[in-house]
Amino acid sequence: MFxxxxxxxxxxxxxxxxxxxxxxxxxxxxxxxxxGKGKIIDFLSEDVDLVVRAAGGANAGHTIKAGGIKYVLxxxxxxxxxxxxxxxxxxxxxxDPDSLLDEVLSLEKSxxxxxxxxxxxSGGAHLILSWHTEVEKxxxxxxxxxxxxxxxxxxxxxxxxxxxxxxxxxxKYPDLLGEALNDLYHSMDIRSEINPELxxxxxLENHSWIIPMICDVSLEVHNAQxxxxxILMEGAQGVLLDGVHGTxxxxxxxxxxxxxxYSGVGVGPQDDDCVIGIVKAYTTRVGNGPFPTELKDSMGExxxxxxxxxxxxxxxxxxxxxxxxxxxxxxxxxxxVKKLALTKVDVLDGLDDVFICNSYKNxxxxxxxxxxxxxxxxxxxxxxxxxxxxxxxxxxxNISENLYSYIRTIEDLSGxxxxxxxxxxxxxxxxxxxxxxxxxx
Ligand code: IMP
Numbered sequence: 001m002f003x004x005x006x007x008x009x010x011x012x013x014x015x016x017x018x019x020x021x022x023x024x025x026x027x028x029x030x031x032x033x034x035x036g037k038g039k040i041i042d043f044l045s046e047d048v049d050l051v052v053r054a055a056g057g058a059n060a061g062h063t064i065k066a067g068g069i070k071y072v073l074x075x076x077x078x079x080x081x082x083x084x085x086x087x088x089x090x091x092x093x094x095x096d097p098d099s100l101l102d103e104v105l106s107l108e109k110s111x112x113x114x115x116x117x118x119x120x121x122s123g124g125a126h127l128i129l130s131w132h133t134e135v136e137k138x139x140x141x142x143x144x145x146x147x148x149x150x151x152x153x154x155x156x157x158x159x160x161x162x163x164x165x166x167x168x169x170x171x172k173y174p175d176l177l178g179e180a181l182n183d184l185y186h187s188m189d190i191r192s193e194i195n196p197e198l199x200x201x202x203x204l205e206n207h208s209w210i211i212p213m214i215c216d217v218s219l220e221v222h223n224a225q226x227x228x229x230x231i232l233m234e235g236a237q238g239v240l241l242d243g244v245h246g247t248x249x250x251x252x253x254x255x256x257x258x259x260x261x262y263s264g265v266g267v268g269p270q271d272d273d274c275v276i277g278i279v280k281a282y283t284t285r286v287g288n289g290p291f292p293t294e295l296k297d298s299m300g301e302x303x304x305x306x307x308x309x310x311x312x313x314x315x316x317x318x319x320x321x322x323x324x325x326x327x328x329x330x331x332x333x334x335x336x337v338k339k340l341a342l343t344k345v346d347v348l349d350g351l352d353d354v355f356i357c358n359s360y361k362n363x364x365x366x367x368x369x370x371x372x373x374x375x376x377x378x379x380x381x382x383x384x385x386x387x388x389x390x391x392x393x394x395x396x397x398n399i400s401e402n403l404y405s406y407i408r409t410i411e412d413l414s415g416x417x418x419x420x421x422x423x424x425x426x427x428x429x430x431x432x433x434x435x436x437x438x439x440x441x
Pocket of ligand 1: 154
């Protein structure tokens, strides 16, 4: 039984009815990103004290519509639009300070005047500099582009791994910053006119505003857990883009699985954590790489149009296809997801039939039901579909029997209950499974 999700900010200090068994929720995307995480995370943030982002950078784009205002966030957790929520950027993140400043200014312009005091940034997160984006642009012009967002994400993580990166905390120590920039400059193939001295000057002049926001994210989250505060850790990108478990090499450079979220925040799993996986009613992918259920026909174009499937970060059109349960089962397996949030169901409204892929055929004609862990093998798979009768229209008061059947099949084939369904970008266009509503509060 699903009930409409009623919006309203609760008093965080006085929740006698609150369910103490879950203090930390982890929300992450289960496909190739763009699952509608922004909306679901915003929705889940209504009842938490702390929202923490673990990894990635401004390659992510979360769109939220609340109170008639549209917010597009790339770095700051979506929880910022809730007045009582503190937001943290964890050590696993890579932060372009120019993008961060743009985002802060835009939030301030939208009326969130306390964004700087409600946001904390880990000193251990790394800075993305124009050198990183320049290196990436040169690389993506090569014969084997990944189709990245060109935000300097990969080169920045490379600098971190090679021990030449620039942690955010270095902004506090100008001499150390100067030396580190010099070392970084000479460690990379940079043809930029910006030399280390100029980079240091620009960083200190333009971005010393970050210094008061630097904090120990790991400790803050640990203390919040000890004090039984409610925490939401948000993932970025999607599980199939994970740098280790995704469709390598067409992946991002961070770890998007649950383990990557713990690592990026700097805490370990607690007994009562609940991992919520966000999955779109169909599949999309941006950039290159294998995508078995991709529809390169008018149906793909219909979904792209109906779902407004254009990247929030780059504006690139997204590739669209049917829901892939082989991939979803894999995502559930490697993340320990306990609940599903199903998004953008309304996009499929009005279709005579909808399809779900529950197995593949490989190039030898064998049936494959487990996702091949390598992107190379995935490229050789042909989807096998099951068809479902479509539904005319859907909404919070309109879940037809055909739509129920689609949802039940997703639950049966994934082994996980669908606890949240979203029918549109607004917070109010959401229903919850009745018992999940109790769990949230
Ligand atoms: P990068 O993260 O910019 O290095 O891009 C690597 C791959 O991940 C590319 O295929 C991007 O399109 C994809 N990607 C990165 N971030 C997102 C996201 O937030 N949504 C969807 N795809 C993403």
